[in-house]
Amino acid sequence: MSLLRRISVMLKKPFSKAAKSGMTLIEIIIVVALMGTLMAYLVRNLVGQQEEAKKDQTRLGMGVLEQSLQLYRVHNSRYPSTEQGLDAMIAAPSDVKTWRGPYTENNKLNDPWGNKFQFESDGRNFKIISGGPDGSVGNADDIVYPEQPAGGGTTP
Secondary structure (H helix, E strand, C coil): CCHHHHHHHHHHCCCCHHHHCCCCHHHHHHHHHHHHHHHHHHHHHHHHHHHHHHHHHHHHHHHHHHHHHHHHHHHHCCCCCCCCHHHHHCCCCCCCCCCCCCCCCHHHHECCCCCECEEEECCCCEEEEECHHHCCCCCCCCEEECCCCCCCCCCC
């Protein structure tokens, strides 16, 4: 039998009952429920990853600020004081004669949540603090740079 004749015969045969049947309502409900469960699991895991990514971005931003603070210290023999704050990196404080800045950009003084970094310094040591996701300093989700050793440190 030639190929064309076989194709012609196959096209004239009625489709089998199995080929005509679709999915039942129960099968559709099961598939939708499985997809919903999978999506809920993925969304829950991705939301947690986004917060962790922002915390990592905060630590990186603090590291960049540390480099700028080191350059400030080279030029001025000390870090800015707590009172001068990180704004001393953008504009020259009135009591600094050897300022050669700006040492960083204004947008680098904010954490990924849009809050200004807090800064504490005695001129020799410094600490940069982010309020973390809730934006308030003084609770468990704060991010402090440099990180304090377990048991606490006495850096101002």
